[in-house]
Structure formats: C-alpha cells, structure tokens
Amino acid sequence: MDYLRYYIPMLVQIAAYAGFYVGGNGVFVGIASLPLLGLIDSVLPNDMQTRKMKPGFVADLPVWISTIMAVGLYFMAARWFAGAENATPIQIAGAILSCAWMSVVPLVPAAHELYHQRGKLRRFVGQYSQVCYLDCTREIAHVTGHHLDVATVLDSDTAKRGTSLYAFTPKAVVQSTRDAWRMESDNLEKQGHGRWSIRHRLWKAILAQIIMQSIVFQIGGWPAVALVLAGMVGARFWVESFNYFQHYGLIRAEGGAISRRHVWNHFKPLSRIMGFEITNHADHHTDSFARFHELRPDRQWIPMPSVFVCFFSALIPPLWHNLIIKPALKRWDNELATPEEREMAMAQNKAAGWPDWFGEKAEVGVVVTA
Numbered sequence: 603m604d605y606l607r608y609y610i611p612m613l614v615q616i617a618a619y620a621g622f623y624v625g626g627n628g629v630f631v632g633i634a635s636l637p638l639l640g641l642i643d644s645v646l647p648n649d650m651q652t653r654k655m656k657p658g659f660v661a662d663l664p665v666w667i668s669t670i671m672a673v674g675l676y677f678m679a680a681r682w683f684a685g686a687e688n689a690t691p692i693q694i695a696g697a698i699l700s701c702a703w704m705s706v707v708p709l710v711p712a713a714h715e716l717y718h719q720r721g722k723l724r725r726f727v728g729q730y731s732q733v734c735y736l737d738c739t740r741e742i743a744h745v746t747g748h749h750l751d752v753a754t755v756l757d758s759d760t761a762k763r764g765t766s767l768y769a770f771t772p773k774a775v776v777q778s779t780r781d782a783w784r785m786e787s788d789n790l791e792k793q794g795h796g797r798w799s800i801r802h803r804l805w806k807a808i809l810a811q812i813i814m815q816s817i818v819f820q821i822g823g824w825p826a827v828a829l830v831l832a833g834m835v836g837a838r839f840w841v842e843s844f845n846y847f848q849h850y851g852l853i854r855a856e857g858g859a860i861s862r863r864h865v866w867n868h869f870k871p872l873s874r875i876m877g878f879e880i881t882n883h884a885d886h887h888t889d890s891f892a893r894f895h896e897l898r899p900d901r902q903w904i905p906m907p908s909v910f911v912c913f914f915s916a917l918i919p920p921l922w923h924n925l926i927i928k929p930a931l932k933r934w935d936n937e938l939a940t941p942e943e944r945e946m947a948m949a950q951n952k953a954a955g956w957p958d959w960f961g962e963k964a965e966v967g968v969v970v971t972a
Contacts, residue, residue: 604653604654604655604895605655605660605661607875608664608665608875608878608895609664609667610872610875610876611664611668611707611708611712611875611876611878612664612667612668612671612708614635614639614704614708614876615668615671615672615675615704615708616671617631617632617635618631618632618635618675618700618704619671619674619675619678621700622675622678622679622681622682622697622700623678623682625682625685625686626693627693627696629679629682629693629696629697629700630693630696630699630700631700632675632699632700632701632703632704633696633699633700633702633703635703636703636910637914639872639876639910640908640910640911640913640914642872643870643871643872643873643908643909643910643911644870644907644908644910644911646870646871646872647871648869648870648905649869649870649871649874649899650869650899650901651899652898652899653879653895653896655895657893657895657896661893661895662893664878665712665715665716665878665894666712666716666727668708668709668712668878669709669712669713669716669727669728669731670727670731672704672705672708672709672712672731672734673731673733673734673814675700675701675704676701676734676814676818676830676833676834677817677818677821679697679700679701679826679829679830679833680818680821680822680826680827680829680830681821681822682697683697683822683825683826683829684821684822684823684825684826694829697829697833698829698832698833698836699833699836700833701829701830701833701834701836701837702833702834702836702837702840703837703840705734705735705833705834705837705840705841706735706837706840706841706844707876707877708876708877708878709731709732709734709735710735710841710844710880711876711877711878711879711880711894712731712878713727713728713729713731713732714728714741714744714878714880715728715878715880715893715894716728716731717729717741717745718741718745718890718891719891719893720891725741728741729741730810733807733810733811733814733834734834734837735834735837735838735840735841736811736834736835736837736838737778737779737807737838737841738803738806738807738810738811739779739782739783739786739803739804739807740778740782740841742781742782742785742786742803743758743778743779743781743782743785744759744778745890746785747778747781747782747785749887749890751856752849752854752860752864752865752887753849753852753853753854753860753864753865754854754855754856755856756856757849758773758774758777758778758781759774759778759842759845759849760845760849760850760851760852761774761845761846761849761850761851762851762950762953762954763850763851763931763947763950763951763953763954763956764923764950764953764954764955764956765850765954766916766919767843767846767916767917767919767922768919770842770843770846771839771842771843771846772839774842774845774846775838775839775842778842782803783802783804786802786803786804787802790802814830815827815830815831818830843913843916844909844913846916847866847868847906847909847912847913847916848865848866848868848880848881848883848909849865849866850866850927851927851931851934851950852864852865852866852931852934853939853943853946853947853950854943855940855942855943855946858940858942858943860887860888861888862884862885862887862888862900862902863884863902863934863938864887865883865884865886865887866883866904866906866930867881867882867883867884867899867900867903867906868881868883868906868907868908868909868912869881869882869899869903870907870908870909870910872908872910873908873909873910877909878894879894879895879897880894881909882894882897882898882899883900884897884900884903885897885898885900904930904933904934904937904938905930906926906930907926911926912926928956931947932959935947935959935960936959936960936961944960947960948960
C-alpha cells in the first residue's frame with residue numbers, strides 16, 4: 603500500500619488529460635481537483651506513519667511519471683485549443699487554471715524530489731520540467747539559498763509575520779529569481795567566467811522555453827502558445843504561494859543551527875501523498891538528500907491543518923492569521939523558540955501589530971487541525 607498510494611497524483615493527472623480530451627467543460631477537471639482534494643484531506647485524520655519502502659526504481663516511478671505527465675498536459679491543452687472553435691471565455695479560463703494547478707501539484711514536489719537527489723539524469727529532468735512554471739533555474743536558489751537561510755531574514759521563502767499571501771507572492775517571485783541568477787553568476791565568476799557568459803543557466807532555461815513553445819506552436823499555433831503561457835504564468839505565482847504555508851513567521855538567527863522546529867509540517871494523508879512528502883517537512887531540512895519515502899513525521903510538531911485548508915484560508919488573510927497561524931506561532935514562541943529567537947519574534951509581532959503573547963500558554967484547541 604505504501605508504494606501504491608503515490609500513484610494517486612498520476613490518477614488526478616489522468617483525469618485532467620481526459621478532461622482536455624473530452625473538451626467542453628471537461629477542461630475544468632484539473633482545477634476541480636483542488637477543492638475536491640482539499641475537502642477530502644480536511645476530514646481525514648493525520649497520517650503519522652513512516653513509509654516502509656525500499657529506495658530504487660519502484661519507489662521512484664510515480665515521481666518520474668508525474669513529472670513527465672505534467673509537461674505533457676500542456677501539449678494536451680494545446681491540442682484541445684487547436685480544435686476548440688467554439689470554446690467560451692469561461693472554458694479558456696478553466697483550461698488555464700487546470701494547467702496552472704497541475705503544474706503546482708503534483709509537478710512542484712515531483713521535480714523537487716528529482717533535483718534534490720544525486721544523479722545527472724534526475725537533476726536534469728527535475729530542473730527542466732520546471733519549464734512548466736517558467737523557472738528552470740529555481741533549484742539554484744532553493745538548494746543553495748533557501749536550505750541554508752530557512753527561517754532567517756535572508757530567506758525569501760519565509761514570510762514575515764503580518765504579511766498577507768497577496769503581498770508575499772509577487773515579492774517572492776522576484777526575489778527568488780534574482781537570487782538564483784545572482785548565485786549562478788557568482789559561481790561562474792569564481793570559475794573564471796563572465797557573470798553572464800553562455801554557461802549561465804538562464805540561457806539554457808530560455809532555450810528550454812523556446813523548445814517547449816515551439817512544440818506547442820506546431821500543435822496549435824499562436825493561440826495555443828498564448829493559452830500555455832497564461833497557464834505557466836499563473837503557475838509561477840501559485841508555486842511561490844505554497845512556501846507561504848510551510849515557513850510562515852518562523853524565526854532563526856543567521857548562522858544558527860537548522861532544527862526540525864524551523865519548518866511547519868502538514869500531515870494530512872493527501873497533503874503528504876499529493877506533495878510526495880514535501881509537507882512532511884522537518885526531515886527534509888535536516889537531510890535534503892533523504893528520499894521522499896524516507897522522511898519521518900515529526901511527532902513533536904505543532905498541529906497544522908491540511909495544506910489545502912491553509913491555501914484556502916490564506917485567501918482571506920484575517921481567517922489565516924487569526925484561526926490558524928497566530929495560535930501556532932504563539933505556541934512556537936513560548937514552547938520552542940530560543941531566547942534569541944524569542945526576542946526576534948517579539949520585534950516581528952510588534953511590527954505586525956500582533957499581541958504580546960510571550961510567557962502565555964497557548965489556548966488548548968485553538969489551532970485548527972481539520
């Protein structure tokens with residue numbers, strides 16, 4: 603059963619493919635999976651089990667399939683649009699949203715799993731499958747930036763307290779892109795090359811996008827290219843939004859040791875499965891080479907709801923702040939933070955206009971665990 607559960611993302615993708623094949627309102631199947639998965643995940647109990655799987659091809663196969671199918675879905679969408687003479691604006695919007703959502707889940711966690719592992723082919727596929735959200739250089743800032751700076755003020759993936767999802771996302775898109783390009787340029791300069799030489803990964807990313815759009819153009823012409831690019835742009839912003847839930851408000855002094863307490867975990871079954879354990883987060887930040895099925899749930903966690911619930915609640919900032927994240931951070935500050943981290947948290951709370959809850963015990967039952 604541990605092996606089979608990770609084929610659920612592929613089944614969701616197959617449903618999205620079928621929706622584009624059928625056409626009409628079938629193009630909404632992909633985006634319709636978001637509220638459906640969220641509803642199911644929210645009512646299921648937390649899954650605290652460690653997987654019993656052996657590393658190897660059988661364990662990795664659903665990751666590879668989901669990665670490849672995410673890229674192929676854009677070609678399926680182009681095929682649909684090429685033959686959809688009577689597509690309504692609402693159906694076009696549904697197609698764009700379906701492509702964007704399928705580029706976030708399951709592609710982001712699947713690509714993330716591949717580029718974090720050793721092996722040239724794994725990393726190549728993980729890196730360039732990110733063409734689906736216009737960011738084939740993403741893992742540079744993620745691996746050599748975020749994993750070193752997590753929960754510090756240097757980390758663009760960690761939202762400061764009081765920040766809304768709407769303020770965080772565009773800033774994170776810009777900052778993570780700048781960080782990746784700067785880090786690549788710095789590395790080239792250290793090797794004796796020009797900062798923007800032909801060796802820079804940016805040029806390879808642009809080439810990957812040209813190849814992708816050329817195939818789309820052959821399938822459906824410029825209208826299909828416009829549809830696909832719209833989905834990719836939406837996916838690019840959507841991708842950054844999920845960092846918001848996994849790191850929000852956490853504090854770590856620069857240079858301080860990274861601990862399991864410096865990330866949030868989401869242990870609902872579909873959160874874990876659809877994310878290829880990316881929401882089983884603590885072990886990943888203490889051992890970034892660990893395979894997705896090797897990650898052990900952190901049993902000292904502060905309860906967080908389904909990642910889907912976090913997403914929908916963050917669309918209404920007062921709901922996210924008052925019902926979910928403030929109670930969680932109140933516990934974190936008083937139960938897990940070091941004295942130095944507590945001082946930094948006090949400053950952020952004051953700047954955000956939040957209550958001074960230090961020294962208080964968190965109210966039992968306040969944190970939403972649905």
